[in-house]
Amino acid sequence: MPAVTYDNQASIIGSAVTSLDVTISITSNADRMAIVGCGADVGSAFSYTVGGVAGVSIPGTFAGNLLTAKVPAPPSGSQTAHAQWTGAANAVLGVMTFYNVKSTNNGTNAATSGTTASVTVTSNSGDRTVDHLFGNSGTLSAPTQSLGYNTSNGTLSSGGGTYGPGSGTTTHQWTVSSGFAGTSDGVNLVQQDDLMPQAVL
Amino acid sequence: MAITPVSVVAFTGTLLTGRTTWGPITPAAGATVLQIVIDRTGLALLTQPVSWSAELSRDAGATWSSFGGAGTVAGQLLDVNLAVITESSFKNRDPLSPPTDANTRLQGSITVGETVVTTVTVRQS
Numbered sequence: 001m002p003a004v005t006y007d008n009q010a011s012i013i014g015s016a017v018t019s020l021d022v023t024i025s026i027t028s029n030a031d032r033m034a035i036v037g038c039g040a041d042v043g044s045a046f047s048y049t050v051g052g053v054a055g056v057s058i059p060g061t062f063a064g065n066l067l068t069a070k071v072p073a074p075p076s077g078s079q080t081a082h083a084q085w086t087g088a089a090n091a092v093l094g095v096m097t098f099y100n101v102k103s104t105n106n107g108t109n110a111a112t113s114g115t116t117a118s119v120t121v122t123s124n125s126g127d128r129t130v131d132h133l134f135g136n137s138g139t140l141s142a143p144t145q146s147l148g149y150n151t152s153n154g155t156l157s158s159g160g161g162t163y164g165p166g167s168g169t170t171t172h173q174w175t176v177s178s179g180f181a182g183t184s185d186g187v188n189l190v191q192q193d194d195l196m197p198q199a200v201l
Numbered sequence: 202m203a204i205t206p207v208s209v210v211a212f213t214g215t216l217l218t219g220r221t222t223w224g225p226i227t228p229a230a231g232a233t234v235l236q237i238v239i240d241r242t243g244l245a246l247l248t249q250p251v252s253w254s255a256e257l258s259r260d261a262g263a264t265w266s267s268f269g270g271a272g273t274v275a276g277q278l279l280d281v282n283l284a285v286i287t288e289s290s291f292k293n294r295d296p297l298s299p300p301t302d303a304n305t306r307l308q309g310s311i312t313v314g315e316t317v318v319t320t321v322t323v324r325q326s
Contacts, residue, residue, distance in 0.1 A: 016289040021270035
């Protein structure tokens with residue numbers, strides 16, 4: 001079965017804005033999935049598109065606002081990741097893309113605690129786990145999984161994303177600066193089914 | 202290596218309803234961050250949102266790629282200290298690699314729903 005594979009990332013920073021656009025080059029490999037999210041100091045009613053395809057919520061992730069979303073089957077090539085919300089905010093927008101993704105499951109979330117942001121995602125071999133950490137002013141550092149992006153709008157808002165292996169349980173952890181208040185959303189990207197026909201003896 | 206911050210006014214004046222382009226400008230060489238700023242002073246009495254975007258060229262304007270974009274509300278905004286917010290902006294997160302050079306160009310557009318006086322500034326660092 002083809003394992004979920006990381007493709008690309010992009011992020012952008014805005015001040016006193018209600019929308020952000022960033023360009024990302026997306027693979028032409030099959031079964032693409034984008035994980036997109038914002039970190040913002042205020043705002044509500046967040047929504048996303050990647051290449052014009054609407055983002056949808058991930059069950060189990062932070063429900064207070066759509067700060068993390070998935071975009072199934074975004075188009076390939078140079079595409080715009082767009083986020084918009086109500087209420088001018090200082091914000092960061094980040095997007096990561098993957099392929100060989102069948103679906104998502106095991107969405108979860110956890111609040112930061114002290115100087116640690118951590119979320120654990122259940123997965124299987126061949127899957128990939130993803131986190132999106134978002135919050136108020138502060139610095140994010142020392143991610144324990146592979147870095148997608150780490151974006152800070154100075155003292156206003158921050159957001160970061162990492163991806164990890166499908167290893168049963170994968171913990172995505174960051175060190176955050178003192179006073180940072182935020183949430184880590186996590187999700188498992190399920191690998192696509194084996195496309196090869198199985199011999200029946 | 203970042204440069205001493207430089208600001209260049211890309212547009213200043215009255216914008217009529219619709220889309221207005223600005224540039225291209227040539228950023229200072231060696232910049233890794235470009236911040237596209239709009240002055241909110243003239244937006245204080247407006248009711249319609251404003252959006253703006255930019256494109257970057259690394260071959261003296263022969264080809265262009267999207268650099269980013271943003272939108273904002275009209276009206277006077279206050280920060281957490283109740284001070285008037287004087288500008289809205291967006292900037293790249295990943296440092297430009299390579300940094301800007303003599304062949305780098307930046308252009309963009311701003312779209313408004315009503316006549317407004319504003320300034321578009323490109324801050325480079």
